[in-house]
Structure formats: structure tokens, C-alpha cells
Amino acid sequence: MATETRNARGAAAPRGASFSLSDPMFRAAFYQIVVVGAVVLVGWFLISNTLDNLERRSIATGFGFLEREASFGIGESLIDYSPRDTYGRAFLVGVLNTLKVSVIGIVLATLLGTLIGVARLSSNWLVAKLASAYVEIVRNVPPLLQLFFWYALASDGLPAVRQALNPLPGVYLSQRGLWFPVPSHDPIWQAMGIAFAVAVIAVIFLRRWAAARQARTGQPFPTGRIAFLLLLGLPLATWIAGGAPTALDMPVLAGFNFRGGLVISPEFFAILIGLTVYTAAFIAEVVRSGILAVNWGQTEAARALGLTGGQTLRLVVLPQALRVIVPPLTSQYLNLTKNSSLALAIGYPDVVSILNTTLNQTGQAIEGVTMIMGTYLTISLSISLFMNWYNKRIALVER
Numbered sequence: 001m002a003t004e005t006r007n008a009r010g011a012a013a014p015r016g017a018s019f020s021l022s023d024p025m026f027r028a029a030f031y032q033i034v035v036v037g038a039v040v041l042v043g044w045f046l047i048s049n050t051l052d053n054l055e056r057r058s059i060a061t062g063f064g065f066l067e068r069e070a071s072f073g074i075g076e077s078l079i080d081y082s083p084r085d086t087y088g089r090a091f092l093v094g095v096l097n098t099l100k101v102s103v104i105g106i107v108l109a110t111l112l113g114t115l116i117g118v119a120r121l122s123s124n125w126l127v128a129k130l131a132s133a134y135v136e137i138v139r140n141v142p143p144l145l146q147l148f149f150w151y152a153l154a155s156d157g158l159p160a161v162r163q164a165l166n167p168l169p170g171v172y173l174s175q176r177g178l179w180f181p182v183p184s185h186d187p188i189w190q191a192m193g194i195a196f197a198v199a200v201i202a203v204i205f206l207r208r209w210a211a212a213r214q215a216r217t218g219q220p221f222p223t224g225r226i227a228f229l230l231l232l233g234l235p236l237a238t239w240i241a242g243g244a245p246t247a248l249d250m251p252v253l254a255g256f257n258f259r260g261g262l263v264i265s266p267e268f269f270a271i272l273i274g275l276t277v278y279t280a281a282f283i284a285e286v287v288r289s290g291i292l293a294v295n296w297g298q299t300e301a302a303r304a305l306g307l308t309g310g311q312t313l314r315l316v317v318l319p320q321a322l323r324v325i326v327p328p329l330t331s332q333y334l335n336l337t338k339n340s341s342l343a344l345a346i347g348y349p350d351v352v353s354i355l356n357t358t359l360n361q362t363g364q365a366i367e368g369v370t371m372i373m374g375t376y377l378t379i380s381l382s383i384s385l386f387m388n389w390y391n392k393r394i395a396l397v398e399r
Helices: 024-057 087-120 125-140 143-153 187-217 225-239 266-293 295-303 309-346 351-362 365-394
Strands: 166-168 171-174 177-180 252-254 258-259 261-262
Touching: 087 125, 087 166, 087 266, 087 309, 087 351, 087 365, 125 266, 143 266, 143 309, 171 225, 177 266, 187 225, 187 261, 295 309, 309 365
Parallel strands: none
Antiparallel strands: 166 171, 171 177, 177 261, 252 258
């Protein structure tokens, strides 16, 4: 029989004032405090035990080693670097190399995956079967094996430097990579970059104005053509106004390698193509499922209005499919970013490769692994925040 707690005056005590495990609120708070306390104790034990072991082995702790001279070279970097620079700058080079592979890979995988996903639904039998074969073959082969395949193709399948292929003037293809000319240094290129950024901002405002105008008057505005003219014409006008410089930095064979121009190394080629091809197979399935999720009546209604197949796909189906595609697409972007750590296997100097060399030289294993985890955690959370913002922006607003 249930009993009721009463105070000194004989009235029933409030339920929240009870400290018995039979009270659900007290029991929930009690167990949560116990779990948090256990986690803190385990964390304290692990940290203190690790610090004691490091002290016994005379291994210094902390991140002071980042200010010491690195004394090792890095094959390719987006910023100036030499072995005389610090471990901190070497770490920055690795982060930038990881970001370069991830950003370019995400863009290329999205384009290729969308194309393959649409091709799987094509009414053309051959196109649909080729797209299906691509998806089934690529996504069932481990990404590490694919990286080895592309690296072997780029390094062993091409001639040596002195016998480099020369398909176009100034373009050389060999085991050391693809060399091609680039515009010589000139302030006008920075001005053109600023002009392009201004054009992008102008296009954003133009799209908003055109959408508001169409909603108000029903009159469409040729936004695509105007945007194309702005994006192309503004930088071109800046280039002409700056004297239209045409000087090129041409690659020239000097000794055992080419100098000048710009090079795409076999390592970068292998990691970029490998991740792009692998991730595109999964994105293709995401795109295909998103398109199939759109009611067929939408397509029939679009055709009844006289829209062509391309217009139906671009204006009716894909905008609605995006609401289904974006959440799983975010997971594929995160997978591509994390799989970039496989670059260590083929010698591309990403953040894992550089910090692995750093911890081997300094013995700062815990700090090195922590920096690797922090780097990937930061990049992944940034991607998730952006994609969640975009998903909310395109979400269907019900009235």
C-alpha cells in the first residue's frame, strides 16, 4: 500500500521535496550526477596516469615544440615553407593541403555524382547501365585500393622526366606530374580577383531583386544571362584596363626536373581523383533517391505546362529533391574530408603525414594526435554547420 509523506502539521509534503529513489525526478538527477562523476574520475585517472608516465620517461608535455625548427622538407605547399621554418608553420602547411584536397574534391564529387545520379534514371538503356555499373563497381572497392591504383597509374604509367610527353606547347606530363604555364606575377591578377568577387556579390543582389520583381509583377528577368555577363565581363574589363598583360611563366627542363610554371604532383592527382571517384558513386545514389522521392505528378504537371525535359529537371524536380538530398549529402562531404587522411599511404603531405613526421622527431605523440583530431573535428563541424544552415534555408515552409 502506498504511503504519503506528511509534514509537521499533517499536510502532504510537495512531491519535488522528496529525496527518495522512488521519486522519478530525484532518481533522474541522481543517476546523471553519478554518470558525470564517473566520467570525470576516469578522465582524471587517464590524464594523471599519462602525465606520470611521460614524466618518468623525461618527455616534455605541451605545445612549445611548435616554435622549434622543423628541419624536414615538404613536397608541396600553398605557402612558402623551408626546413628552417617551425613545426607550427609545417602544421599550417598540412592543414592547408588537407583543405585543398577536401574543397576541390567536394566540388568535383558533387558535379560527377549529380551527373551519374541523373544518368542512372536516363531513358537511354546504355547510359543508365553504364552509370549503374560505375556505381556498383566503385563503391564496392575500398578507397585505399583505389588510391593505390590511381597513384600507380600516375607514377608508373608515365615516362621519365627527360622523355616527358608534350601534348601542348609548355605542357609536360611525366612521372613527376603535370607541368603547365601560368600567368606571370602581375598586380592585375589580384585586381581581377577583386572584380570577380564584386561581380559575385552583384549577382546575389540581382537574383534577389529579380525574384522580388517576378513575385510582384509576374514578369521574369533574364538573370542567368546578366549574371554570366557580369561574372565574365567585369574581370575582363579590369584586365583590359590594366594593360592586358599576357606574359606567361613557362616550365623549363633544368637538370633533373622542370622549373617554373605550375605542377600537379602524382600524389595530389591520386588523392584527388581517388576521393572524387569514390565519393561520387555514393552521391550518385543520394541524387537518384532524391529525384525518385519527388512525386511523378510534379513531372507530369511540368510537361503539361510545356516544359522540356531539361527544364522539368532543373526547375521542378531538382529544387524539390534538394530537400531530400542535402542531409545524406552532408554525410558524404564529411566522409570525403575524413578519407583524405588516407593520403598518408601515397605520400601526399596532408596534416596527418606532417604531424606523423613531427611526432616521430619530437616524441610529442599525444599533442600530435590531439592536433590531428582537433583539425578534422573543426573541419567536420564547419561543414555540418554550413550544410545545416543551407538545409534550413531550402526547407519547405508550410502555411
